[in-house]
């Protein structure tokens with residue numbers, strides 16, 4: 231797929247900017263804080279309806295303005311698509327495809343596919359488990375947009391169950407502190423033990439859906455990541471990736487998984503009641519990376535961790551291309567300078583001209599001359615783009 235144009239109105243520091251992408255690679259060059267990442271963020275929003283930098287739409291709207299608009303024209307194998315998105319201060323959004331406003335935002339997902347690689351991704355290995363879960367979930371949403379609602383449902387149930395556990399914890403504490411029999415009576419009336427078991431059942435059903443999908447996507451991603459990792463490391467390192475769900479998945483059987491889920495909830499009931507929060511479920515899942523039998527998170531060198539993240543990103547590109555049937559966009563936000571020359575070349579060789587790539591950088595100096603000649607160069611200055619001629 232190919233993003234031909236992008237139009238930003240009152241988005242971040244862009245009052246009104248039309249961009250025509252005229253080459254397979256576009257390099258956005260400019261000093262810090264000029265708007266390079268903002269432009270990639272607009273593409274990210276069109277792809278996933280989310281920004282990894284903020285969850286508040288008002289941050290995305292140019293200071294002092296009421297609404298922001300992003301629109302784009304995408305060329306896909308099956309035809310051309312116009313995407314549009316309006317963001318408002320109050321958080322209400324409208325999205326449209328080919329001029330039609332969509333009632334469900336979910337129907338917008340899966341239109342523009344992309345892989346994002348920023349310097350933040352270098353923390354994917356070293357950072358906490360939440361980052362790896364988030365990475366996996368974002369990939370899943372691209373491959374099966376319905377997963378966005380599966381995950382949303384799980385998180386909603388989790389929040390409600392947590393609120394109930396909190397109130398149980400509070401009343402347990404009050405009970406310990408109160409000797410007033412009347413107060414005790416009031417407390418016990420307000421608690422309904424069967425309410426918790428209703429939430430347990432819902433959590434197990436929704437949580438099992440999340441776990442099974444995460445397991446499936448990793449199963450498909452792992453061979454690609456291993457193969458890339460072998461190439462980049464020159465066959466000196468063997469990568470193992472293991473999904474470690476909080477509730478163990480024996481085989482891909484939903485009933486067995488729900489049963490195991492409920493059993494684990496029973497086992498941890500006292501701890502949960504004491505802590506006032508849900509400790510069983512996919513919000514506690516982990517993805518473990520091991521290089522030559524050593525956990526990459528604690529013991530991997532910086533170079534090894536970079537190789538691993540690069541292999542994961544290349545695997546994402548391949549998996550999305552396989553599932554969707556056409557190459558996704560690649561957004562490289564300030565990351566090339568973080569990779570050494572050999573890893574840079576591995577990445578650039580893998581992309582070739584097959585993937586439309588948007589790259590941000592503060593200096594063109596770190597790029598291969600041949601690469602620069604084949605790229606469209608846009609200079610970014612205080613929310614304005616100027617096309618640069620390269621001779």
Ligand SMILES: Nc1ncnc2c1ncn2[C@@H]1O[C@H](COP(=O)(O)OP(=O)(O)OP(=O)(O)O)[C@@H](O)[C@H]1O
Nearest residue numbers: 242243262263264265266267268289290291292293
């Ligand atoms: N809602 C907004 N309204 C106006 N300006 C904004 C808004 N949000 C961000 N900005 C401005 O956008 C600029 C940051 O742009 P961006 O994050 O794209 O930087 P960048 O060019 O990628 O630089 P770096 O190399 O530092 O990442 C800052 O000047 C910031 O003040």
